Amino acid sequence: MSTTERLLTDEVRESIQALFPRYPTRQAVTLPALHLVHEQFGYVPPQAVVEIAELLELAPAQVQDTLSFYGFFKQDKPVGRTRVWVCRSIACSARGGEELLEHLCARLGIRPGETTPDGRVTLEFAECLGACDFAPAMLANETLHKNLTKEKIDELIDSWK
Amino acid sequence: MAHYEPVLLANIHKKDSHTLAVYEAGGGYRALRRVLKEMNPQDVVNLVRSSNLRGRGGAGFPTGLKWTFLPEGHPGPVYFCVNADESEPGTIVNRVQMEFDPHQVLEGTILSCYATGAATAYVYLRYEYPLCYRRMQAAIDECYQAGYLGKNILNSDFSLEMTIHRGAAAYVCGEETGLIESLEGKRAWPRIKPPFPAVEGLFRKPTVVNNVETMACVTHIAGRGADWFKSMGTPPEPGNPRDPGSYGPKLFGLSGHLNRPGVYEAPLGITCRQLIEEFGGGVWHGRRAKAVVPGGLSTGLLTEAELDTPMDFSGPGKVGCLGLGTGCVVVLDETYSMIDFLLNSCRFFAHESCGQCTPCREGTHWALQMLRRIKAGRGRLKDLDLLLEIGDSIGIIPGTTICGLADGAAWPIKNAINKFRNEFEDHIIQTNPDGYMVTEPVEALEDPQQRDWPAVRQPVSA
Numbered sequence: 001m002s003t004t005e006r007l008l009t010d011e012v013r014e015s016i017q018a019l020f021p022r023y024p025t026r027q028a029v030t031l032p033a034l035h036l037v038h039e040q041f042g043y044v045p046p047q048a049v050v051e052i053a054e055l056l057e058l059a060p061a062q063v064q065d066t067l068s069f070y071g072f073f074k075q076d077k078p079v080g081r082t083r084v085w086v087c088r089s090i091a092c093s094a095r096g097g098e099e100l101l102e103h104l105c106a107r108l109g110i111r112p113g114e115t116t117p118d119g120r121v122t123l124e125f126a127e128c129l130g131a132c133d134f135a136p137a138m139l140a141n142e143t144l145h146k147n148l149t150k151e152k153i154d155e156l157i158d159s160w161k
Numbered sequence: 162m163a164h165y166e167p168v169l170l171a172n173i174h175k176k177d178s179h180t181l182a183v184y185e186a187g188g189g190y191r192a193l194r195r196v197l198k199e200m201n202p203q204d205v206v207n208l209v210r211s212s213n214l215r216g217r218g219g220a221g222f223p224t225g226l227k228w229t230f231l232p233e234g235h236p237g238p239v240y241f242c243v244n245a246d247e248s249e250p251g252t253i254v255n256r257v258q259m260e261f262d263p264h265q266v267l268e269g270t271i272l273s274c275y276a277t278g279a280a281t282a283y284v285y286l287r288y289e290y291p292l293c294y295r296r297m298q299a300a301i302d303e304c305y306q307a308g309y310l311g312k313n314i315l316n317s318d319f320s321l322e323m324t325i326h327r328g329a330a331a332y333v334c335g336e337e338t339g340l341i342e343s344l345e346g347k348r349a350w351p352r353i354k355p356p357f358p359a360v361e362g363l364f365r366k367p368t369v370v371n372n373v374e375t376m377a378c379v380t381h382i383a384g385r386g387a388d389w390f391k392s393m394g395t396p397p398e399p400g401n402p403r404d405p406g407s408y409g410p411k412l413f414g415l416s417g418h419l420n421r422p423g424v425y426e427a428p429l430g431i432t433c434r435q436l437i438e439e440f441g442g443g444v445w446h447g448r449r450a451k452a453v454v455p456g457g458l459s460t461g462l463l464t465e466a467e468l469d470t471p472m473d474f475s476g477p478g479k480v481g482c483l484g485l486g487t488g489c490v491v492v493l494d495e496t497y498s499m500i501d502f503l504l505n506s507c508r509f510f511a512h513e514s515c516g517q518c519t520p521c522r523e524g525t526h527w528a529l530q531m532l533r534r535i536k537a538g539r540g541r542l543k544d545l546d547l548l549l550e551i552g553d554s555i556g557i558i559p560g561t562t563i564c565g566l567a568d569g570a571a572w573p574i575k576n577a578i579n580k581f582r583n584e585f586e587d588h589i590i591q592t593n594p595d596g597y598m599v600t601e602p603v604e605a606l607e608d609p610q611q612r613d614w615p616a617v618r619q620p621v622s623a
Contacts, residue, residue, distance in 0.1 A: 022324045030346030069348035070329035089250040091416040091491050093505050128250040132416030133423045142291040
């Protein structure tokens with residue numbers, strides 16, 4: 001690994017290091033560190049795994065092992081500017097969630113897990129967003145959209161820049 | 162039902178209910194002040210034990226008893242984890258609690274840490290709850306400022322550090338040892354027990370893992386006493402010394418085909434039909450319920466005829482469900498297909514099986530593959546028995562897996578097929594009238610992509 005060209009900025013490194021006192025082991029900082037990196041880059045490229053491992057005094061394989069277990073982290077390319085999770089679990093599915101997912105696939109021309117070529121939207125299905133009382137529901141970045149219809153989705157698609 | 166004044170949800174309709182000022186104005190943190198002044202930790206453990214509080218996360222294990230499993234005189238540290246990884250399909254109550262009344266949860270957590278001698282607490286919060294994260298983090302910051310967290314809380318000898326740890330979209334992290342592994346920075350593979358977490362848990366130290374709603378109950382037990390808590394609910398079955406009863410208030414999440422989905426509070430023991438009619442406003446479009454998930458997808462199904470089942474820790478189990486679970490009810494109306502229900506359920510568990518134990522990893526996927534084939538009109542009648550065989554052979558009840566995820570996968574299969582077998586048989590006979598027989602090698606080759614989503618089409622606007 002080249003020491004001159006680091007991927008993680010000093011700022012990210014410092015925010016990872018700031019978490020060390022919260023945990024008795026460095027390995028416990030793996031998930032928070034992955035989240036911090038994912039937030040900044042939109043994904044966790046292999047080089048970042050190596051640098052996180054170095055900070056946490058782990059083998060890169062250990063960080064990679066954890067990363068690959070969780071469906072949340074992407075490794076090949078950054079997620080879109082809006083990452084959308086459409087709930088397909090039982091309560092949403094029973095009230096039209098799957099049709100909404102299909103509608104989004106059709107409108108965006110991508111399948112769940114994919115990103116539009118312009119990097120605008122990444123579409124995902126979610127296994128229960130815990131918003132069953134507002135079914136069908138969808139999470140777009142940090143915003144929960146409730147009681148969705150195709151019309152509401154069409155408006156939202158236009159608002160994602 | 163007699164009028165019941167909510168306790169756990171008493172604050173949520175107030176303006177800015179998530180702030181410390183509003184919580185304190187409603188009497189918040191008074192219990193903590195009094196306990197730190199007047200009670201020693203053992204008194205708090207005894208108080209919670211005498212209330213017969215049972216964990217609200219799903220298994221219903223007595224909370225006070227769980228605390229007593231911590232080794233006596235351990236040099237420490239002892240860790241405390243709040244399980245806020247609410248991922249069971251249909252389950253919504255913890256979200257409402259953390260969004261609208263985070264301090265009620267935190268006060269119970271601080272009290273529980275005092276009782277168990279923990280100086281470090283982690284709130285394991287699922288990533289899909291961004292608003293909960295912001296509200297809980299703000300509430301924790303307020304607590305540090307007000308002296309409810311940190312060193313020498315309210316000038317006592319008791320100190321506590323609390324950290325929110327965000328998950329990354331994995332259902333199995335809700336299993337307590339999976340949560341512990343995940344917190345340690347590893348894949349969330351549940352551990353073989355024993356040793357139980359109370360003896361050797363997080364960072365190999367004694368650890369307690371309790372659910373969010375359980376924490377809120379501790380707040381009120383400390384404030385109002387064990388007798389208040391035991392004044393509602395279902396008493397233990399006579400002649401069963403091992404039954405601690407089902408006492409106290411409970412939050413019920415209602416969703417699915419209802420007129421008024423939402424989170425409601427009632428004493429344990431209310432019937433499922435009362436929940437649907439009195440709180441949920443009845444089934445939508447004037448229809449009847451066909452089936453009802455009593456407490457999160459894992460717990461299985463109640464039929465229409467079983468809706469008078471009391472919603473307490475032993476009720477749903479008596480009619481063949483896995484248990485009360487999280488008390489979150491999903492209503493499916495008479496037009497909804499049970500094949501669709503089971504396909505949805507199998508898809509969920511196949512997606513969320515962590516892959517550690519072969520019976521669960523393979524069983525959930527084969528069940529899904531069969532359901533897909535049945536749905537596509539290529540089912541065989543003998544598939545139903547094959548599905549039941551899978552259902553009977555995966556999980557900790559038959560003793561083939563490490564954690565209970567597989568039992569949760571098995572119960573919807575068993576309940577749906579045993580209680581609605583006619584519908585499955587009709588579907589198979591009608592959709593596959595010429596009795597197309599798929600051979601096993603063909604089955605393995607069919608649908609090689611395991612497609613879980615609709616086919617790609619061109620954008621409408623393109």
